[in-house]
Amino acid sequence: MIELRHLVKTFRRTRVLDDLSLTIADGDRIALIGSNGAGKTTMIRCILGEYVHEGTVLIDGLSPRDHRTRVLGKIAFVPQMPPPLRMPAGDLVEFAARVHDSDVATIRQVAARLGLDLEEVRRRPFLKLSGGQKQKLLIAIAMGHDASIFILDEPTANLDPAARQIVFDLLAERLDRTMIISSHRLEEVALLVNRVIELDRGRVVLDDKVEEAVDPSLRLDCEIVLRRPDEAFAKAIAEWGFASAEDGLTWRGEVAGPDRLRFLGMLARYSGIVRALELKERDAAACKEEQAHVQA
C-alpha cells in the first residue's frame, strides 16, 4: 500500500504539490493524469524517495527515503525521458538485474517480445539507441523485475502501435500488481486501469474508480474501406500494421483493445475519405492462444 499524507513540495516559491493526500491500495492500477506542471512527475519522485518534502510518504509502512533498498526493491520504474547514459545497453541490463535480483534472461525475453534484440544492441551505448529502442529497453528492465509496484511515466510515448500492444499485454499479465501510469491523456491508459487520479496544481481534483470492462490483452479486427486511395492515409495506417488489397481502398489489420481510442483518434483525421469502418472484438480465448503462441 502506498500512502501519501499531506504531501507538500515547493520549488523556490512554487508549490508543486499542495497538501496532497492519497492512499493507493495493493492492486490499484492508477491512471495519473493532469496537464504539464500538475505535479505528476513530482509525486512519482516523492514516491521513489528522490525528493525531500513536507508530509509523509509510506510504502508498505516504510519511508522510501529512509529504507531505500527495501522499498525500491519492490518498485519497477520507467521514466518519461530515457536518461542519456553512455554505458552499453548490456551493462545497464546487467546492473539492473544485479540490483533488482532479477536475471538478464528474463529481461532479454521481455525485450524480444517488444521487438528488441538485446544481443544486437548489447554493446551499443544506451545513448545511441533510437528513442523507441531506449523505451523498449527501459520497459524490458522494469517488466523483467518481479516488482509489486509498477510506476510508469508516459511508458508508451515513443512506441509504435505494435510495441504498444506488447506493453499492454505485458501489463495485462500483471493486473494483480499495483500500477501508477502517468499520462497527459486519459485515453492512452484508460483501458488498462481501474482508478483515475487527476492532479491539478499539486492537488487531487479527481479520484474515480474505472469499470474494468476491457481486457487489456483484447484485440480488435478492423476493416476500413475508403472512397478513394490516399497516400497520407496509407502511410498513417501502415504504421498500425494494416495491409491493403492492391487497389488501396480496403485496409485490414488489428488494433489493441487499449489502443482503440488512440486508433479512432488517428482515423478521425481521415473521416472524409472513410466509406465504411468495422471494428470487431476478437474472441478472448483466441487472443490469449495467439499471445501464448507469440511468446513461445
Added chain:
Amino acid sequence: MSAVLQAARLDIVESVRARWFAIYALVFGGLIAILFIFGLTESRVMGFTGLSRMLLTYIQLTMAILPIFVLLSTVRSLVGDREAGVYEYMLSFPISLSGWFWGRFVGRFLVVFLPVFAAMLIALVVGLFMGAEEVPWRDFLWYSALLFSLSLCFLGISFFISALARTSDIAQSLAFVIWLALLLFLDLMLIGLLIQFQTPAEVVVGLALANPLEVFRIGAMMLFDPQLILLGPAAYMILDWFGNAGFMTYALLYPLALGLVLAGIGFWVFRRTDLP
C-alpha cells in the same frame, strides 16, 4: 560494499566513454610523449638528467593541469547527469545513497588517477628500454603518492561542489573560482599580504600550507631539494615546524584528509536534498 562496487563500476563504464576522459587521457599521455620527443630525458638542468628530470617536469605540469581538469570535468558530469535525468532513473534502483555516492567517488577517483599514474609508469618503462642508466624508483613512488593525494583532494572538492550546485553553469563557475583562488594563493596573494598588509609571516606561511596546491608543490620540491633552497626564507619556518619527514607526511595526508572531509560534507548535503 557491493553497492559501492556496483556504483564504482558503473561510473567507470560511464566515464571511460565520455569525451572528457578521452581528452584527459590524451593530455597526460601526450605530455609524456612530448617530453620524450623533446629529448628531456637527455637534457641536463640543475644537475638533473634522464628520467628524474622528466618526472620532475611531468609532475610540475601535472600540478598545473590535473586540478582544473578534475574539477571541471567532474562537476560538469555529475551536475549534468542530475540535470539530464540520469539520477532520476539510476536512483530509482534499490541502491543505498551511501553506496551510490561513495561508489561514484571511488570509480571517478580511479578514472582520474590511473591515466596520470599510468603515463608516469609507461615513461619509466619506456625510459628503461631506451637504456636509462638509473630508474628513479624512489621519486616515482613519492610522486605517485603525492599525485594520489592531490587527485583525491580535488575530487573531494568536486563532489562537494556538485552536491551544493544545482546547475552545471553554477558548478563550473564555482569550480573555476576555487581553482583560481588556490592558484592566486600560491604566490601572488601571499606576497601581497606580506607587503601590502604587513601580515605576520607565520600567518602567510600558514595560509600557504592550507592550500593543497602549495603543499603538493613544496612536497614535490622537497624530493629534489631537501633544504627547500628554491623556496626562499619560508623554508626555514616549514622545516622548523615540520622537519623533512614531517612535511612529507603532511604533504601526503593533508590533501587526502581535506578531500575526504569535503566529499563527506558533500555526501551529507546530497542525502539531505533532492536527488534529481
